[in-house]
Amino acid sequence: MARKVLTVGLDADDTLWHNETFFKLTEARFRDLLGDFAEADHLAERLLEAEKRNIHHYGFGIKGFVLSMIETAIEVTDKRVPAHVISQILEAGQDMLAHPVDLLDGVQDAVETLAQNHQLILITKGDLLDQERKIAASGIDHLFTAVEVVSDKNTTTYARIFSQYGAGPETALMAGNSMKSDVLPMIEAGGHGVFIPFAEAWALEHAEAPEAHPRYHTLEALADLPNLIQDLQDDS
Structure with a gap:
């Protein structure tokens, strides 16, 4: 189960x-x-x-x-x-x-909904100062239990973070627009990986989707994530 x-x-x-x-x-x-x-x-x-x-x-x-x-x-x-x-x-x-932070459509409502019943962890890679600036300017930083700016996203990263802030990756889900960084290593760590494609994608983040894997999911937008999680809860 x-x-x-x-x-x-x-x-x-x-x-x-x-x-x-x-x-x-x-x-x-x-x-x-x-x-x-x-x-x-x-x-x-x-x-x-x-x-x-x-x-x-x-x-x-x-x-x-x-x-x-x-x-x-x-x-x-x-x-x-x-x-x-x-x-x-x-x-x-x-x-x-110096560019302003523009939330994608539906993100504010989706994050607020998710925060009502789940512990949210923001996991991002990149330059520390720039990422901290964007997180602070986003207006949704208060909805996250923790923010992790990491040098890379891999199986070890997810195992550490979800064990530190939860009961391990087996009871966690990671959602993002990178198959290579957000989805595949999370599934390998034992959790759910949710792919939410974005119109523009960096070539170095491309990877093949694990279409047949039971913990792989794809959504059109973050706004659909609360319903997916509810469906997963109903099936557990």
Whole structure:
């Protein structure tokens, strides 16, 4: 018999509020800046390669993204990138760090509903200062029992967090827009993984869905999560 869901983990970026859209807009701005040096498709490939190389050095988030853009600009121009281009890349990153937090449709009501009967844990990865800023500005931070900003999301991360704040991942659920980070490791840890796709997705977060797994679920929006959890409770 399935165990009741007592603790609910929620991803932040592109699950609670807009995020990847700003990365895509900044990447388009980057392509325009380097348009005289490389074709758009080639530049996108080089930037993605730099991001992949640099994750272990810079972690996830805007600052690592900006450093990867600068590195790519230096590479594609054979170290001849103009200083004013570097300056505009830095300005683009600063614009991202100062952008207001816009909750996705239905998030406020869904989180308030979930908080009535469940312990909520916000689990996000990225730059600590930027994530703390967004969480504080979201207006829903008070609804969470705990906030965990982690360097990566994996099976060990979820086992630790849900054991610390609950009865372990077996009585928990994690919902987010990343199959690779929010869903697969949570299922491997023994809990439910809920995939809520977002229109824009970072290529490095793609992974195959475990369609046949009994603890895998997919929803169109976070607003549908309270009903899913109720259905799981009724079946337990």
